[in-house]
Amino acid sequence: xxxxxxxxxxxxxxxxxxxxxxxxxxxxxxxxxxxxxxxxxxxxxxxxxxxxxxxxxxxxxxxxxxxxxxxxxxxxxxxxxxxxxxxxxxxxxxxxxxxxxxxxxxxxxxxxxxxxxxxxxxxxxxxxxxxxxxxxxxxxxxxxxxxxxxxxxxxxxxxxxxxxxxxxxxxxxxxxxxxxxxxxxxxxxxxxxxxxxxxxxxxxxxxxxxxxxxxxxxxxxxxxxxxxxxxxxxxxxxxxxxxxxxxxxxxxxxxxxxxxxxxxxxxxxxxxxxxxxxxxxxxxxxxxxxxxxxxxxxxxxxxxxxxxxxxxxxxxxxxxxxxxxxxxxxxxxxxxxxxxxxxxxxxxxxxxxxxxxxxxxxxxxxxxxxxxxxxxxxxxxxxxxxxxxxxxxxxxxxxxxxxxxxxxxxxxxxxxxxxxxxxxxxxxxxxxxxxxxxxxxxxxxxxx
Amino acid sequence: xxxxxxxxxxxxxxxxxxxxxxxxxxxxxxxxxxxxxxxxxxxxxxxxxxxxxxxxxxxxxxxxxxxxxxxxxxxxxxxxxxxxxxxxxxxxxxxxxxxxxxxxxxxxxxxxxxxxxxxxxxxxxxxxxxxxxxxxxxxxxxxxxxxxxxxxxxxxxxxxxxxxxxxxxxxxxxxxxxxxxxxxxxxxxxxxxxxxxxxxxxxxxxxxxxxxxxxxxxxxxxxxxxxxxxxxxxxxxxxxxxxxxxxxxxxxxxxxxxxxxxxxxxxxxxxxxxxxxxxxxxxxxxxxxxxxxxxxxxxxxxxxxxxxxxxxxxxxxxxxxxxxxxxxxxxxxxxxxxxxxxxxxxxxxxxxxxxxxxxxxxxxxxxxxxxxxxxxxxxxxxxxxxxxxxxxxxxxxxxxxxxxxxxxxxxxxxxxxxxxxxxxxxxxxxxxxxxxxxxxxxxxxxxx
Numbered sequence: 078x079x080x081x082x083x084x085x086x087x088x089x090x091x092x093x094x095x096x097x098x099x100x101x102x103x104x105x106x107x108x109x110x111x112x113x114x115x116x117x118x119x120x121x122x123x124x125x126x127x128x129x130x131x132x133x134x135x136x137x138x139x140x141x142x143x144x145x146x147x148x149x150x151x152x153x154x155x156x157x158x159x160x161x162x163x164x165x166x167x168x169x170x171x172x173x174x175x176x177x178x179x180x181x182x183x184x185x186x187x188x189x190x191x192x193x194x195x196x197x198x199x200x201x202x203x204x205x206x207x208x209x210x211x212x213x214x215x216x217x218x219x220x221x222x223x224x225x226x227x228x229x230x231x232x233x234x235x236x237x238x239x240x241x242x243x244x245x246x247x248x249x250x251x252x253x254x255x256x257x258x259x260x261x262x263x264x265x266x267x268x269x270x271x272x273x274x275x276x277x278x279x280x281x282x283x284x285x286x287x288x289x290x291x292x293x294x295x296x297x298x299x300x301x302x303x304x305x306x307x308x309x310x311x312x313x314x315x316x317x318x319x320x321x322x323x324x325x326x327x328x329x330x331x332x333x334x335x336x337x338x339x340x341x342x343x344x345x346x347x348x349x350x351x352x353x354x355x356x357x358x359x360x361x362x363x364x365x366x367x368x369x370x371x372x373x374x375x376x377x378x379x380x381x382x383x384x385x386x387x388x389x390x391x392x393x394x395x396x397x398x399x400x401x402x403x404x405x406x407x408x409x410x411x412x413x414x415x416x417x418x419x420x421x422x423x424x425x426x427x428x429x430x431x432x433x434x435x436x437x438x439x440x441x442x443x444x445x446x447x448x449x450x451x452x453x454x455x456x457x458x459x460x461x462x463x464x465x466x467x468x469x470x471x472x473x474x475x476x477x478x479x480x481x482x483x484x485x486x487x488x489x490x491x492x493x494x495x496x497x498x499x500x501x502x503x504x505x506x507x508x509x510x511x512x513x514x515x516x517x518x519x520x521x522x523x524x525x
Numbered sequence: 526x527x528x529x530x531x532x533x534x535x536x537x538x539x540x541x542x543x544x545x546x547x548x549x550x551x552x553x554x555x556x557x558x559x560x561x562x563x564x565x566x567x568x569x570x571x572x573x574x575x576x577x578x579x580x581x582x583x584x585x586x587x588x589x590x591x592x593x594x595x596x597x598x599x600x601x602x603x604x605x606x607x608x609x610x611x612x613x614x615x616x617x618x619x620x621x622x623x624x625x626x627x628x629x630x631x632x633x634x635x636x637x638x639x640x641x642x643x644x645x646x647x648x649x650x651x652x653x654x655x656x657x658x659x660x661x662x663x664x665x666x667x668x669x670x671x672x673x674x675x676x677x678x679x680x681x682x683x684x685x686x687x688x689x690x691x692x693x694x695x696x697x698x699x700x701x702x703x704x705x706x707x708x709x710x711x712x713x714x715x716x717x718x719x720x721x722x723x724x725x726x727x728x729x730x731x732x733x734x735x736x737x738x739x740x741x742x743x744x745x746x747x748x749x750x751x752x753x754x755x756x757x758x759x760x761x762x763x764x765x766x767x768x769x770x771x772x773x774x775x776x777x778x779x780x781x782x783x784x785x786x787x788x789x790x791x792x793x794x795x796x797x798x799x800x801x802x803x804x805x806x807x808x809x810x811x812x813x814x815x816x817x818x819x820x821x822x823x824x825x826x827x828x829x830x831x832x833x834x835x836x837x838x839x840x841x842x843x844x845x846x847x848x849x850x851x852x853x854x855x856x857x858x859x860x861x862x863x864x865x866x867x868x869x870x871x872x873x874x875x876x877x878x879x880x881x882x883x884x885x886x887x888x889x890x891x892x893x894x895x896x897x898x899x900x901x902x903x904x905x906x907x908x909x910x911x912x913x914x915x916x917x918x919x920x921x922x923x924x925x926x927x928x929x930x931x932x933x934x935x936x937x938x939x940x941x942x943x944x945x946x947x948x949x950x951x952x953x954x955x956x957x958x959x960x961x962x963x964x965x966x967x968x969x970x971x972x973x
Contacts, residue, residue, distance in 0.1 A: 103730055129851070131842035131877050132834075134919040163881040165916035187850070217857035218850065250861075282551055282802055282864035285733035285764050286771065310864055311802055312795035312837050316733050316764030323734065338851060338862070340835040340843045347760035354730055354759055385833030386580075387788040389760050394579035395788045402635070402666065403577070403786060409665035413698075414786070416730035416758055429579050433611040468613035471582040 103354045103416075111296055111325030115356045118153040119364075120304060121345060123332045123376060124173075125156040125185045130336035132380040137169050139379050141176065143333070146372045148178040151364040152345075156183045156205060156330070160195045167199065174200035181243070188226070188246075193233045203243025203272065206233055209279075210258060211250035223258050227265055234271055245304060247275025252283045252291070260298050267299035273328060274299050278317065281310030281339070285320040292324030304328040307343050309335055314343040315389075319351050333376040334384070346373060350389040354416055367423030390417065396426040401436020404428045408438055431477045433467030435460065443477065449485045459484040551802045551864075559744055559773030563804045566601040567812075568752065569793060571780045571824060572621075573604040573633045578784035580828040585617050587827050589624065591781070594820045596626040599812040600793075604631045604653060604778070608643045615647065622648035629691070636674070636694075641681045651691025651720065654681055657727075658706060659698035671706050675713055682719055693752060695723025700731045700739070708746050715747035721776060722747050726765065729758025729787070733768040740772030752776040755791050757783055762791040763837075767799050781824040782832070794821060798837040802864055815871030838865065844874040849884020852876050856886055879925045881915030883908065891925065897933045907932040 105114040124140055127133060135143070144155055155178070160167035174182050181202035186192035188208035196204045208226050209218045221229075230246055237244040246266040248254055263274050276291060283291075288305070295303060305321040305328070307314040318329045335344030346369045353360045360366070370391045377384055386392055396419040398407045406413035411426060419426050430439035437453070437460040444451050444459075451459070462480050466472060553562040572588055575581060583591070592603055603626070608615035622630050629650035634640035636656035644652045656674050657666045669677075678694055685692040694714040696702055711722050724739060731739075736753070743751060753769040753776070755762040766777045783792030794817045801808045808814070818839050825832055834840055844867040846855045854861035859874060867874050878887035885901070885908040892899050892907075899907070910928050914920060 103732070103735075106734070129848045129882060131845045131847055131875075134880070158882070163912045163916045166881065213858065213861040214854065217861045218854040280862060280864040284551070284767055284771075284799070284803070286554070286737065286768060287551075289734065309835065310837065310843070311799040312763035312792070313767070313799065315760035319732055319761070320734060323732075335835055338847060339845060340837060340840045344760070351732070351759040351761065355732070382834040383831055385835060386830040387757065387783055387833065389758065389788060392788045395758070397579045397787060399579055399786060400577045406662065406666040410661065413661040413665045414728060416728040427579075432582065433614065434577060434606070464611045468611045 104356065106323065109323045109325075111293070113322045113325060113327045114319075114352070115359050116327070117322050117352070117356075118328045119151075119345070119348075120154040120156055120183070120328050120330045121147045121152040121180075121332065122156040122185075122306075122330050122342070123147065123336065123345075125158045126306075126330065126337035126342055127332040127376070127380075128158050129338045130332075130341065130380060132382060133336065135379060137165070137172060140169050141173060143372075143375060143379070144173050144176065144178065144180075146368070146375055147333075148176075148180045149365065150345075150368045150372060152180050152331075153328070154183050154203075155180045156185050157201070158184070159186045159192060160184060160199050161186070161192050167195065170199045170201065174202075183243070183245075188229045188233050190229075190232060190236065193236050197237060197240045197242065201242065203245065204237045205245045205247065205275070206230070206237070207247045207249050207275070207277070209250055210248040210254040210262065211279075212255075213253060214250050223262065227262055230262065230266055231269060234266060234269060238270065243272040245273040245275055246271050247277055247304065247306070249277050250279040251276045252278050252287065253280070256291075256294075260295070263295060264298050267301055271301055273302045273304045275304040275306060276321070276326070277306040278308055278314075279306075281308030281314065283307065283317055284311075284313060285316045288317045289320045289324040292321050292326045296325040302327040304330065306330040308337070308339065309341050309343070310339060314341075315347045315351050318343045318348055319355070333372055334382070334388070336376065336380060336382075344389070345369070346391060347389040350417055353421060361421065366421050369422055370424070390422050390424065394427075395419075396424055397429050398426070399429040399432065400434045401439060404430060405436050405438035408442055431463070431467070431472035431474060433464045435463060435467065440477075440481070444481060444485075447478065447481060449481065451485065451488070455484070455488060552804065554771065557771045557773075559741070561770045561773060561775045562767075562800070563807050564775070565770050565800070566776045567599075567793070567796075568602040568604055568631065568776050568778045569595045569600040569628075569780065570604040570633075570754075570778050570790070571595065571784065571793075573606045574754075574778065574785035574790055575780040575824070575828075576606050577786045578780075578789065578828060580830060581784065583827060585613070585620060588617050589621060591820075591823060591827070592621050592624065592626065592628075594816070594823055595781075596624075596628045597813065598793075598816045598820060600628050600779075601776070602631050602651075603628045604633050605649070606632070607634045607640060608632060608647050609634070609640050615643065618647040618649065622650075631691070631693075636677045636681050638677075638680060638684065641684050645685060645688045645690065649690065651693065652685045653693045653695065653723070654678070654685070655695045655697050655723070655725070657698055658696040658702040658710065659727075660703075661701060662698050671710065675710055678710065678714055679717060682714060682717060686718065691720040693721040693723055694719050695725055695752065695754070697725050698727040699724045700726050700735065701728070704739075704742075708743070711743060712746050715749055719749050721750045721752045723752040723754060724769070724774070725754040726756055726762075727754075729756030729762065731755065731765055732759075732761060733764045736765045737768045737772040740769050740774050744773040750775040752778065754778040756785070756787065757789050757791070758787060762789075763795045763799050766791045766796055767803070781820055782830070782836070784824065784828060784830075792837070793817070794839060795837040798865055801869060809869065814869050817870055818872070838870050838872065842875075842877075843867075844872055845877050846874070847877040847880065848882045849887060852878060853884050853886035856890055879911070879915070879920040879922060881912045883911060883915065888925075888929070892929055892933075895926065895929060897929065899933065899936070903932070903936060 105112040157170045158166045160170045183203045184201045185205040188206045303326040305326045307317040331343050331345040335341035403414050437457045440460045441456045553560040605618045606614045608618045631651045632649045633653040636654045751774040753774045755765040779791050779793040783789035851862050885905045888908045889904045
C-alpha cells in the first residue's frame with residue numbers, strides 16, 4: 078500500500094513538492110510564491126514600543142541588559158525610543174549604539190527633520206520613520222494632508238540616506254488608511270529608495286486575510302522589503318504576523334511578552350512558537366530559543382508583571398497534559414498532543430495525573446516510578462479509587478501515592494519490580510510525572 | 526470633491542456593497558459568500574475543556590455558578606465534561622441540565638456506545654462526540670482504523686438521534702489528519718444526519734489561511750453546521766476562529782480566559798474583542814459584553830490564576846494610552862487610537878501622562894483638571910520639566926501635580942480658570958487622567 082501510494086505521487090506531483098509537503102505540512106504554502114516564512118527577520122521593539130507600555134520605566138542599565146539579551150538571542154534589529162522623547166532617551170540611544178552588538182540598532186522617529194537631525198547623530202545603524210496616514214490621524218494627530226506627508230517623507234528620507242544609514246518609511250494605522258493614498262506614498266518612497274516600508278496595524282483591528290491581501294498588493298508596488306507591526310487589541314497579532322510573512326513581508330516587529338501601548342504587539346516568544354512549527358530549521362539555526370524564558374523573566378521583572386498563565390511556550394502549563402486520554406497518548410508518543418517540543422525551548426513536559434480526569438495509563442506510569450508491581454487490571458482498580466477521591470477534592474502527589482501504596486500492600490503478591498524496567502519509559506519521552514505540574518499561584522491584582 | 530466621489534461610486538459599485546463597506550471595513554468580506562461572521566454561535570467549554578486546565582478543580586456549586594454566568598452572558602451552548610469521567614462529573618452534568626438555562630447543555634464523549642448510553646441519560650440537550658483521526662491518535666491513542674471509526678460513529682450517532690437530542694461528530698487533531706479520510710468520514714456522518722460536524726486543532730498547529738481552506742472545503746461536502754475548536758499553542762486561536770467563520774463555520778468553541786489543556790483554546794473575551802470589530806450590531810445585541818470582566822474574575826478566582834496583564838479587553842492596561850503623540854490624539858478623538866470602545870465592555874480608558882514619553886497635550890488636560898490657567902507655551906515649558914524628572918525615575922501623580930503647581934505659582938499672573946470650561950473635554954471622551962492607569966502589581970510566580 079505504501080509502495081502504491083508512492084508510485085501514484087510520482088506520477089501526479091512533482092517529487093520535490095510532494096517531499097516538501099510531506100516533510101512539514103505546516104511549512105510555507107507552495108502557492109505563496111512570495112512567502113518569507115523561511116526567510117524572515119525580527120525587529121525587537123521592547124525598548125521603543127515596549128517603553129510605551131503602561132508599567133515601563135527602563136533605567137539605562139536595564140536597557141543595556143535587555144539589548145544585550147536580545148542580541149544574544151539573535152534578533153536582527155533592536156529599535157529604540159526616539160532620541161527627542163527626552164534627554165536621557167538620547168543618551169541611552171547613544172550608549173546602546175556604542176555596545177558593538179551584532180544586531181543593528183534603530184531609532185523610531187516622527188517624519189520630521191527636527192527629529193531626523195537628532196536621530197542621525199546618535200550612532201544608529203538606521204532610522205525608522207513613521208507618519209499617520211489614516212483620516213483619524215490626519216485629522217486628530219498631525220493635521221496634514223497626503224501631499225504634505227509625501228513632501229516631508231522625501232525630505233527626511235533623502236537626509237537620512239545622505240548619512241549612509243538605513244531608512245524605513247512606515248505609515249501609521251495603515252489598515253484604516255485609504256488604499257490609494259497608501260500605495261501612492263509607498264510607491265513614491267520606494268522610487269527614491271528606502272530599505273524598508275512599514276505597514277502598521279496601530280489600533281489592532283486587522284484580520285489575517287486582510288493582512289495577506291494588503292501585503293501582497295503592496296509587494297507588487299514596492300521593490301524594497303516590507304516590515305509589519307501588529308497591535309494585539311483583538312488577539313490576532315501573532316496570526317497577522319504569520320500571514321504577513323506568507324504574503325511576502327520580510328520583517329516583523331516584536332516585543333518581549335508583547336509589551337507596548339494598550340495590550341501591546343506581537344510577542345517575541347509567541348511568534349517563535351508559530352514560526353518553529355512552520356520553519357523549524359530556519360528558526361532553530363538562527364535564534365537561541367532556550368533563552369526565551371530568561372529574556373521574558375528579565376523584562377517581566379523590569380516592568381513588574383507576571384508571565385501570563387497562558388503564555389505560549391513559557392506559561393506555567395504550556396506543556397502540561399491532564400486528561401487521561403491525553404496522558405495515555407503522550408506517554409506513548411509526545412507528538413500525539415504536542416506540536417511544540419519543550420526541549421527546543423529548554424522546557425519540560427508534565428503529566429498532571431492526580432485529578433478525577435486521570436486515566437489508568439498515567440497511573441500505571443506512576444506505579445512504575447514508585448517501582449511497584451501491579452497488573453493492568455489492578456492499576457485500573459486503583460485508578461478508580463483515585464478518581465473517586467479526585468471527585469471530592471483537589472489531590473496532591475501524596476494523596477495519589479498513599480492510595481497506590483495502600484492498594485499495593487493489600488494485594489496478595491506484592492513484589493518490587495526490577496528497577497531497570499521503568500527507566501526507558503521515562504527517559505525516552507522525558508516526562509515529569511508531577512501531580513500538579515509546575516505550580517502557578519494567584520496573586521492579588523489591583524485593578525481599578 | 527465629496528460629491529464627485531459619490532457620483533463615481535454610484536456608477537462603478539453597487540450602492541449596497543459600497544454602503545456596507547463604508548459602514549464597516551472590518552465587517553465580513555463580501556467575497557466570503559459563506560461567511561458566518563454576522564451569524565455565529567458560541568459553545569462555551571469552560572466546564573469541559575476548561576476542566577482539563579492544570580489548575581482546575583470545580584466543585585458542583587462553582588460549576589453551577591459558572592454555568593449561570595455564561596447563560597446570563599448569552600452563550601448559545603454550554604459543554605460539560607463527559608459523565609463517564611467520574612461519578613461526580615455525571616451528577617454535576619445532571620444538576621446543570623436541571624437548572625433550566627436558556628443555553629443548551631452539551632456533554633462531550635468519546636465515540637463509544639458505553640459513553641453514549643450514559644450521556645443520553647443525563648438530560649443534556651445534545652452530545653458532542655469526538656474521535657482521533659490523525660495517524661498519531663490512531664496509532665498512540667485508540668489504535669483503530671478509519672473503517673472502525675466510521676462504524677462506531679454511525680452506531681453512536683444513530684443511537685443519540687434515537688433519543689431525540691442534538692448530535693455533533695468531530696474529528697480530533699483534524700489538521701494532522703489525512704484530508705481524504707476526513708472528508709470521507711464527514712460526508713458519511715452528514716448523510717446519516719448530524720446537527721454539526723466539528724474540526725479540532727487539538728495541538729494548536731493550524732494557521733488562519735489553512736483553517737479557511739479546510740472549512741471552505743468541508744462546507745462543500747456536508748450539509749450541516751460546522752463547529753471549530755482551536756488550541757492556542759502557537760498563539761493563533763482567536764485568528765483561526767475568525768477565519769473559520771469567514772470560511773463558513775458557524776460555531777466556535779471558547780473557554781473563559783481560554784483555559785484548557787496546555788495553554789488552552791480560543792478565549793471568550795478575546796473572541797468578543799475580535800467579533801465586535803467585525804460585527805458590532807450582532808455582537809452587542811446578542812451578548813452581555815459588560816459581564817465579561819465578572820465572568821473572567823469568577824473563573825480566574827476558581828482556578829487560581831491572574832488575569833494576564835495583556836488580556837484583551839480586561840487586561841489592566843487594555844485601554845491605557847501612554848506616548849504623548851497617542852495621548853494628544855485620544856484627547857481629541859478616542860477612535861484615533863482605539864478600535865474597541867471601552868464603554869461597550871463596561872471599562873474605562875486611561876491616559877498615562879506621568880512619564881518621560883508624555884506630551885504637552887496630556888499635561889494641558891491635567892492642568893485643566895487642576896483648574897489652573899496656563900498658556901500653551903507655559904504648558905510646554907512645564908511639560909519639559911516633567912519629562913526631565915521622568916528621565917530620572919518613575920513618576921506618580923503627586924510628582925506631576927507638584928511640578929505643575931510650583932510652576933503655576935511661579936508665573937506672574939496666576940489665575941484660576943472658570944470651573945465650567947474644562948468639563949466638556951473630560952465628559953466628551955470620558956478619559957481618566959491617571960498617572961499610572963490602573964495598577965498592576967507583580968506577584969511571585971513559582972514555576973519549576
